[in-house]
Amino acid sequence: MIDNDIDVNEVTMTEHFADMFVDDDFDILLLIGGYGSGKSFTGFLKTAIKATVEKRKILVVRKVYSTIKESCYEDLKDGLEIAGVLDEWKFIKSPLEANHLVNGSKIIFRGLDDWRKIKSIKNIDYIIVEEADEMTLEDLKELRKRLRVTGIKKHIVFMCNPVSRASSIYRMFFTEDEGFGFDEEELYEKRKLKKIDTIELEDGTKETVTIKVHHSTYKDNLFLPPTFIYELESEKDPRLKRIACEGKFGADGDLVLHNAVFEENVFERYVQGKIFKEDYYRGVDWGYSKSYATGLKMAVNESLNELYVYWEFYNRRMTTRELVKRMEPLKEDNVKIFADSASAQTNADFRDEGFRIFPCDKSKGIEYGEQMLRSFSRIVIDMGRCPNTKKEAEECIYKKDKYGEIVPGEYNIDPHSIDTMRYGLGDRKYVPLKQRKNKSRFIGV
Incomplete structure (x- = not known):
């Protein structure tokens, strides 16, 4: 039982994702995997639960705003419905927003094709980014800077497929020079990795950031239709098979x-x-x-x-x-x-x-x-x-x-x-x- 009568045990999920719904011990989380793995479902359901049981101001982001209504907006509504709390929320279509009628949580949907609209939003304490590989490295860094609220645990969640090693996500999470230096092969083996990054500020205080990476494939989603599995497993192109089936970085x-x-x-x-x-x-x-x-x-x-x-x-x-x-x-x-x-x-x-x-x-x-x-x-x-x-x-x-x-x-x-x-x-x-x-x-x- 989390709170507000939301019981995660009543939500049908696979074992590989189960702990993600109650794990808030992170500042930065990357959900990465192949096609149909369930990462987006998990990310949006987790966000729906979080916003319902706590007062939060959440920013939902994609690179291009016009793609949000048919993806992130509907995915978030599905998450609220699965959690059984859809009737507690009021939805606004222009601009896209959702407001919790009890605790005052607000979910705002924006695209990064107009940074001015992002910068004008104050007091964000939770960000979820769909198709994060579409962003530039500068976009990802700028989003992290939007989390300025004090007195509350802040979170940012990135979700994407593992495409190019030249992508912003790879550079941020898997390189030493520009990112956190996770080991790609270790991720494929262990499926879940964690790092705690500690930085000493100029005033002598120390700031710690907890980063987690969660890897998944279609085999972690027990609810895929057989036709979808057939299309994945019958793929002949080794490049697409690597990305789509194995959930590994490769060239697209x-x-x-x-x-x-x-x-x-x-x-x-x-x-x-x-x-x-x-x-x-x-x-x-x-x-x-x-x-x-x-x-x-x-x-x-x-x-x-x-x-x-x-x-x-x-x-x-x-x-x-x-x-x-x-x-x-x-x-x-x-x-x-x-x-x-x-x-x-x-x-x-x-x-x-x-x-x-x-x-x-x-x-x-x-x-x-x-x-x-x-x-x-x-x-x-x-x-x-x-x-x-x-x-x-x-x-x-x-x-x-x-x-x-x-x-x-x-x-x-x-x-x-x-x-x-x-x-x-x-x-x-x-x-x-x-x-x-x-x-x-x-x-x-």
């Missing part, structure tokens, strides 16, 4: 490396003792102070038209001396290293340290390099030794013009590893598949 669009696959022990399985060293390749993208320096070891099986990526260096904010030490493995086998030609001094410094390094040839343009990479029948990336290259291959999609056509060379992320592949393969005599002769440099063929 036209992948640049559509031919990438991920395996363990790639060097031992495909390269060592099987490919001549003339088909070994090395690439480097230097990055700059805010970007990543990347080095890759690769090999090409010309018979099978396959590229193997089996070693990576991926880091940033390192001095040239540190880079020299960390990239030492690129010297092995005396293979030519082709590096970003934009940093002539760094290339010269590495040559002085004994690296057989050369500036890459950019004269043929990015599109040529893209076509070469996309022409491989497979790009096999070592998932254990090259985790950052794997992430980029899973994530990098083309931007599109106003007609929906892909734009070569323009992506949703800054793809350091993909650039490094292009640079490293710079002196390969690329022959389009249709023009390729049956000539092998593959040992044993």
